[in-house]
Amino acid sequence: MNNVQPHILLSDTMTAAKYVLLPGDHKRLDSVVPYLENVEHLTFNREFRSLRGWYHGIEVLVVSTGIGGPSTAIALHELYNIGVRNAIRIGSCGALQPSLQLGDLVLACGAVRDEGTSKTYMDIQYPAVPCPELLHHLRSNSKKNNFSSVTGIVRSHDSFYTTKEDKICDYWSAHGVLAADMETAPLFVIGQMLGMRTASILNVVVRYQEKVEEGISNYVDQQNSCLQGEKNEIILALDSILSDSKSTTK
Numbered sequence: 737m738n739n740v741q742p743h744i745l746l747s748d749t750m751t752a753a754k755y756v757l758l759p760g761d762h763k764r765l766d767s768v769v770p771y772l773e774n775v776e777h778l779t780f781n782r783e784f785r786s787l788r789g790w791y792h793g794i795e796v797l798v799v800s801t802g803i804g805g806p807s808t809a810i811a812l813h814e815l816y817n818i819g820v821r822n823a824i825r826i827g828s829c830g831a832l833q834p835s836l837q838l839g840d841l842v843l844a845c846g847a848v849r850d851e852g853t854s855k856t857y858m859d860i861q862y863p864a865v866p867c868p869e870l871l872h873h874l875r876s877n878s879k880k881n882n883f884s885s886v887t888g889i890v891r892s893h894d895s896f897y898t899t900k901e902d903k904i905c906d907y908w909s910a911h912g913v914l915a916a917d918m919e920t921a922p923l924f925v926i927g928q929m930l931g932m933r934t935a936s937i938l939n940v941v942v943r944y945q946e947k948v949e950e951g952i953s954n955y956v957d958q959q960n961s962c963l964q965g966e967k968n969e970i971i972l973a974l975d976s977i978l979s980d981s982k983s984t985t986k
């Protein structure tokens with residue numbers, strides 16, 4: 737069967753992986769390479785770049801989703817079509833709480849659906865939540881590795897530069913939301929609808945009330961502890977895949 741998917745350009749003849757890591761930025765694939773064996777770079781079309789490798793004998797795909805819900809939804813559908821059933825986002829985020837430091841990891845136990853993509857799939861009453869077993873593995877492996885992480889609700893959004901951003905962030909901060917990204921809510925909702933197990937790890941790259949452009953520029957320039965956070969989230973995702981593959985409860 738030749739089922740090459742139109743955007744990610746992968747087919748089920750190219751990989752038998754059941755697990756995928758999903759960074760937004762395609763450059764983050766290079767940071768995953770040192771942790772995998774026998775890495776093969778597969779495809780690169782639009783924002784979707786892919787590679788596969790092995791972690792302790794488990795085949796793992798890594799596919800970038802680009803920025804935001806629509807491209808993430810496309811990647812998820814096409815990954816489902818080639819047999820992938822477990823997706824862990826390895827993303828970046830802006831903190832919504834002053835206690836969060838650069839490089840801390842946020843493990844999402846739910847996401848505010850403040851974006852358009854998940855709403856086109858499912859009524860807003862439907863919760864955006866991860867697979868409980870995958871979240872459990874993230875939490876226990878974070879503890880084992882001694883990573884600085886916190887579990888809580890995140891907010892997924894569609895905008896960066898409206899005049900209302902500060903107000904919106906303060907509102908969700910006051911209601912205990914930990915951090916903001918753009919893909920976690922659609923990942924959780926659409927994953928659930930497809931029958932895929934999902935989880936999301938977010939590396940803090942912008943402090944609460946810091947200018948978002950400055951935080952992201954520093955991350956892009958690889959100037960700060962965000963890079964350690966990025967390494968930690970990759971190790972955490974891979975160790976959790978290993979735990980999950982050994983688990984009898986899935």
Ligand SMILES: O=P(O)(O)O[C@H]1O[C@H](CO)[C@@H](O)[C@H]1O
Nearest residue numbers: 759760761803827828917918
């Ligand atoms: O670094 P990634 O994984 O792309 O995640 C975050 O960074 C992008 C914005 O700069 C958005 O995609 C947001 O969710």
Ligand SMILES: O=c1cc[nH]c(=O)[nH]1
Nearest residue numbers: 829830916917918942
């Ligand atoms: O504030 C931020 C920072 C990174 N990514 C986001 O989505 N928001």
